[in-house]
Amino acid sequence: QVQLVESGGGSVQPGESLRLSCAASGIDFRHYDMGWYRQAPGMQREEVATLTSGDFGYPAYLASVSGRFTISRDNAKTTLYLQMNNLKPEDTAVYYCAAGRWGGMEYWGKGTQVTVSS
Numbered sequence: 001q002v003q004l005v006e007s008g009g010g011s012v013q014p015g016e017s018l019r020l021s022c023a024a025s026g027i028d029f030r031h032y033d034m035g036w037y038r039q040a041p042g043m044q045r046e047e048v049a050t051l052t053s054g055d056f057g058y059p060a061y062l063a064s065v066s067g068r069f070t071i072s073r074d075n076a077k078t079t080l081y082l083q084m085n086n087l088k089p090e091d092t093a094v095y096y097c098a099a100g101r102w103g104g105m106e107y108w109g110k111g112t113q114v115t116v117s118s
Helices: none
Strands: 003-007 010-012 018-025 033-039 046-051 059-061 069-074 079-084 093-101 104-108 112-116
Touching (some): 018 033, 018 093, 033 069, 046 079, 059 069
Parallel strands (some): 010 112
Antiparallel strands (some): 003 018, 033 046, 033 093, 093 112
């Protein structure tokens, strides 16, 4: 069956960095669009970054993370990454990995907590 397993979350201070990973199995990873989403307490889930299918993919970012976050994929390892630099308290949320095709996300991970606090 399809599994998306996130890792790399944690508690950091403002200005620090984290790298999230999403290990995928059960899908033809290379042919799936991938994305990172987040949901803070009491807030709706929002799209953080997406990356289209293929060897490299085209990235897209939420405006508030552009220039600080970088999404990437390693098709050989069927893993998606999110490098998060200069983290801010407003980045605190549960981060989810998702995979899909044809413009919609079909599969979701269970999430990893990111907390940014001084």
